Amino acid sequence: MRTFVQRSGMETLEGQFISRAGAFLGRSGVSPMAFGKMAVGDPSLMRQIDRGRSPSLRTADRILAFIAEQDGASGGGRDPPRRP
Numbered sequence: 001m002r003t004f005v006q007r008s009g010m011e012t013l014e015g016q017f018i019s020r021a022g023a024f025l026g027r028s029g030v031s032p033m034a035f036g037k038m039a040v041g042d043p044s045l046m047r048q049i050d051r052g053r054s055p056s057l058r059t060a061d062r063i064l065a066f067i068a069e070q071d072g073a074s075g076g077g078r079d080p081p082r083r084p
Contacts, residue, residue: 017060018049024067039066 011019025035025046036045040062049055055063 014054017055017064020067021046021049021063024070028070039063 021035024030025032028035030038032046033043036047037043039045040059045055045059045063
């Protein structure tokens with residue numbers, strides 16, 4: 001099995017994902033519980049991630065697609081998304 005070494009100064013995919021989700025929460029004003037529920041139907045998602053859970057790639061893709069959709073719908077993510 002090949003081991004990938006993190007280069008100095010490079011952020012991990014997990015770190016990039018958490019940064020993007022955190023930035024979205026900060027600029028949108030959406031609570032972590034509402035975000036998890038709207039993005040993937042799991043209100044405890046962000047709490048679990050804060051506790052060390054690593055989402056699957058499929059789940060991460062769904063979350064990032066949700067963020068992109070909301071950012072596009074709000075012209076850059078300045079307005080909070082509407083709740084379903």
